[in-house]
Amino acid sequence: MxxxxxxxxxxxxxxxxxxxxxxxxxxxxxxxxxxxxxxxxxxxxxxxxxxxxxxxxxxxxxxxxxxxxxxxxxxxxxxxxxxxxxxxxxxxxxxxxxxxxxxxxxxxxxxxxxxxxxxxxxxxxxxxxxxxxxxxxxxxxxxxxxxxxxxxxxxxxxxxxxxxxxxxxxxxxxxxxxEYASTIAHIIQNAYEPFENTxxxxxxxxxxxxxxxxxxxxxxxxxxxxVQSDPVSMLSLLEKEKITCLYMIPRLYHELLENGNKADYDLSALQKIGYAGAPMSEALTQKCFSFFKPKHFVNHYGSTEIYTFTTCSALDKKPGCAGKPGFHQRMRLIVPDPSGGATPQDVVPSGQIGEIIIHAGSDEAFKGYWNRPDATRKAIRHDWYYTGDLGVLDDEGDLYIVGRIDEMLISGGENISPVEIEEVLSSHPKVAEAVVIGEEDDRWGQIVVACIVPQEPDAGLTVQELDQYCKQHAKLSNSKRPRKYLFVDELPRNASGKILRRELNHLLAQRNNT
CATH class of the missing domain: 3.40.50.12780 (ANL, N-terminal domain)
Incomplete structure (x- = not known):
């Protein structure tokens, strides 16, 4: 249709x-x-x-x-x-x-x-x-x-x-x-019903x-x-228009929660929330549950090219989980190969990190980029779409995103995903945002560098405090602990809000040279 x-x-x-x-x-x-x-x-x-x-x-x-x-x-x-x-x-x-x-x-x-x-x-x-x-x-x-x-x-x-x-x-x-197939999937995945308000x-x-x-x-x-995008105006609009469902990037949820008081607004009509576009930290996930008290809360993992890859609606039990493939999709995790040599048959064993590929034959999948046959050949190979994302499956077959192939760090011969370190750092009460990059090192190949945006400029957050926090955190091994910290006022982003890690690398190089 x-x-x-x-x-x-x-x-x-x-x-x-x-x-x-x-x-x-x-x-x-x-x-x-x-x-x-x-x-x-x-x-x-x-x-x-x-x-x-x-x-x-x-x-x-x-x-x-x-x-x-x-x-x-x-x-x-x-x-x-x-x-x-x-x-x-x-x-x-x-x-x-x-x-x-x-x-x-x-x-x-x-x-x-x-x-x-x-x-x-x-x-x-x-x-x-x-x-x-x-x-x-x-x-x-x-x-x-x-x-x-x-x-x-x-x-x-x-x-x-x-x-x-x-x-x-x-x-x-x-x-x-x-678009028809993707919208049907969107409705089902978010548990929408007739006459929703968004x-x-x-x-x-x-x-x-x-x-x-x-x-x-x-x-x-x-x-x-x-019309106004500030948090107070948006919260007022949620109440006034009896909004029943929200679908936004994590940053917008963060802004609403940091600037709003649930007691000031009647948000009882809002029953369903979902996010996509970026990972949501465990801390923010818990805040969303506490603030909105949703009946349905879904993480939608996908792309512009193929709308749905996977979804998870058990975020109370598995915060950050991307879940299982959408009902239109087939997914595999294959050997990560930045050169593009891995095939769909090079599937990694369960529990190991692999590149996420999605079958390109679903009704939600595009056929190729506009005027870019080179990019199409790189993205779609053997009828599979190579996402460039790295993931791992848990014991129940649910997917967790652990980073990008081009962001993977190799320190002392060990592959390190920035995402798991960022998750730990973001859970610190004085940290607003955290991004991990690698710095070249003669001994280790790369060392882990954490770029930190403090919650408050004058909060007194120190390198020693963060290092001790990482040492004591059960989810982070010592080999993945950041060896250097870079404090910044804000993270550089492109027009769609994606973090520009290369800009952080440039900033780190400048700091090292001063």
């Missing part, structure tokens, strides 16, 4: 239910559909057709949601990019996707107008006086009825750009079939944001856009 049909089915079921809330303005499914139809007819008059890319540089807002559904009805390809990308990365995405239209707001105007285009697209401004034509003008000129294009579910519905920690972003084309906290240029939106449509639920 294509996504335009998914939207129209939702409208036919419950046209008068609230579909979207923004700035206290409520839009029913019928009202949202009328604006989508008006936008789609105007875009069609501008020449936007099947398979054309419509690039979107917008925050989460009503207009972004309507553009998403209008492109699905047209058979065009919704192509959102992060407004915080560097000018160089923005230019790359533009050149790579060759959009027919670019939709932007005042905060992203400079990035759009300074870019170079081989074929100039139509510039559509959301804010007054921007672009060749405004969003509002398109809606006013359009018609309230629109006959959706007829096309196959294997056609591309959207393209998301991954923002790795090295190199340019890669375009990940996702078919209607991919907070659109994750941006629509991210796979988590897309599936939050799609799941609410399929369930005739309510998608609430947080």
């Amino acid at each position: 294509n996504l335009g049909t998914v939207f129209e089915c939702a409208i036919s079921r419950y046209p008068d239910r609230v579909a979207l809330v923004e700035n206290e303005v409520r839009y029913t499914f019928a009202q949202l559909n009328e604006e989508v139809n008006r936008l789609a007819t105007s875009l069609m008059k501008l020449g936007v057709a099947r398979r054309d890319r419509v690039m979107v540089l917008l925050k989460n807002r009503r207009e972004a949601v309507c553009v998403f559904w209008a492109t699905q009805k047209l058979g065009a390809i919704f192509t959102p990019i992060n407004m915080r990308l560097s000018p160089e990365d923005t230019q790359y995405c533009i050149s790579d996707s060759e959009p027919k239209a670019v939709i932007f707001e005042s905060s992203s105007r400079r990035a759009v107008m300074s870019a170079k285009f081989s074929d100039r697209p139509v510039f559509i401004g959301v804010d007054h006086g921007e672009g060749d034509v405004s969003y509002d003008e398109l809606v006013q000129r359009g018609t309230s009825s629109f006959e959706s294009a007829v096309f196959d579910e294997e056609e591309i519905a959207l393209m998301l750009y991954t923002s790795g920690t090295t190199g340019f972003p890669k375009g990940v084309p996702r078919s209607h079939k991919n 907070l659109g906290a994750m941006p629509l240029y991210h796979t988590m944001g897309i599936h939050s939106l799609l799941s609410m449509c399929m369930l005739n639920g309510k998608y609430v856009i947080p």
Whole structure:
């Protein structure tokens, strides 16, 4: 089923239910559909057709949601990019996707107008006086009825750009079939029911944001856009809109819990929470259970390329566990080989660390990167997707992520995963965040270096205190104890929030030279 049909089915079921809330303005499914139809007819008059890319540089807002559904009805390809990308990365995405239209707001105007285009697209401004034509003008000129294009579910519905920690972003084309299957999986894995209410906290240029939106449509639920992203505003919105489910990255949960008092808000409607995108520490997991008291709490491990790898909903017993493969998936752990020589037959024995590979034949799996056959050949081999993640299975066959192949440290001939050390350090009450990197050493090959963000700058946290904590911790062997500490005010991150370890290596080198 294509996504335009998914939207129209939702409208036919419950046209008068609230579909979207923004700035206290409520839009029913019928009202949202009328604006989508008006936008789609105007875009069609501008020449936007099947398979054309419509690039979107917008925050989460009503207009972004309507553009998403209008492109699905047209058979065009919704192509959102992060407004915080560097000018160089923005230019790359533009050149790579060759959009027919670019939709932007005042905060992203400079990035759009300074870019170079081989074929100039139509510039559509959301804010007054921007672009060749405004969003509002398109809606006013359009018609309230629109006959959706007829096309196959294997056609591309959207393209998301991954923002790795090295190199340019890669375009990940996702078919209607991919997104339909992934959304069904998302609903089941998060135990969602009809008429859920969620907070659109994750941006629509991210796979988590897309599936939050799609799941609410399929369930005739309510998608609430947080206009203010500060913790107090978001907690107030959770209470006011009786949000029933949340799906966010761990950092957003951390911010809510650090800045909110449960006694100040009635969050009794919130029954289901989930996270993805990064590991969640055991300490933060316990805080989420204590603060939200969820009936269902799931760790979703996946990627933009293949939405679901594994899920775990037993986090009270196994915090940090990634669980078992999703019901569409097959998974293996193979011999870690940075050169790419390991095959799907090189499976490691149970209990040993291996690279996680996922079969690339599921309905949730993409077929390859946009204009990047080299990257596709590297990622998909022998019909398996090589994640680059390292994991280990426990006695019950549940997966734990222990790091990345390119982040593995080798000290004294022993393979060391940064994740287990970071978990221990993050559990210290004076530590806000911890990241482990390796430093070259003539004797050991590498030594473990811990980069620490203290909870409070003046908390008096010392190297000696952390070293003693690690020595006494039952989960950390002496050989994995950090031999050097680097205190920083914040961790360097890319536009999607991933930690840039290479920047920490540069900072460490600078400190060593001073």
